[in-house]
Amino acid sequence: MVEVRKLGLDGVFEIRVAKFEDPRGFLSETWNAGKLADVGIAIDFVQDNQSLSRQRGVVRGLHYQAPPFAQDKLVRVLRGSIFDVAVDIRKGSPSFGDWVGLTLSDKEWNQILVPKGFAHGFVTLEPDTEVAYKVSAPYSQSHDRSIRFDDPDIGAEWPVTAADMILSAKDAAAPLLTEVETGFVYP
Template identity: 40%
Template structure:
């Protein structure tokens, strides 16, 4: 596995180290030892799958607060997403900044979302599926969110309005530090 640092501390793009031959390729999508050697989160409590029927479905921004904060490793296993990671760690030098990345079933990239960061994505194709390796169990009372179009963050999305979004995700209040 190859770990590419981003401009936000603790956030990595993870590329597969493919071993290719005439059959195709073989690669590890997760390796506790490699994450440990990089000083990255290595505990997995659950694996979640997000299936999305329609192009331009928006999910997020979601995160959990202490003591249930979670690290996530996301990979698009079918279709494509425009993923946005938002740094909500007040002590971070990149607090309230974001990065965007396209994750697709074809590019095999993963995104490591550390504790204290929120994540959202917009599907770019119908029938898109995303798999998350998550370090903590989902705890409903610890869930928080940020509205996808909160003016505090100035995020530019590929579309002006999502085609599908939950009432919960559409209704998060304006961000308050």
């Protein structure tokens, strides 16, 4: 069983998959290309990434890779919880600069699909949170880009106060959306 729910921005979805539990534990197909192709999602993932954030309030993002190394991302939480944000960065899009947010957790067993043309980031909601995500293009340092998580023109409503957030130097110095050429153009 696969449930797919649109999140209000073109191509951004919440995905829920079945979790089969018994006294030994559980089994879950977190990605099944055939089942998702049946509902119109066809992506070839090439790399899996995993992060551990030791503290509540760790911000990772807003990140994206510029073309030709643009990435679709399928994000899920292995342990803990995050508030995940996707921002439309496609020039000319009717929803350019708009964002959606979704809480992902190991308890909810939900995922978010963030397509190419969207910046992505999250903040941890509890300590020792582990996040796993699939990407459709390999990491390219020369195409790696960031946008300020607190860009006032985007206006993402993070559930952790700025004073309680922990950022990398790269994310703290990220430019505003109006200061970057993303490389994405709405069709």
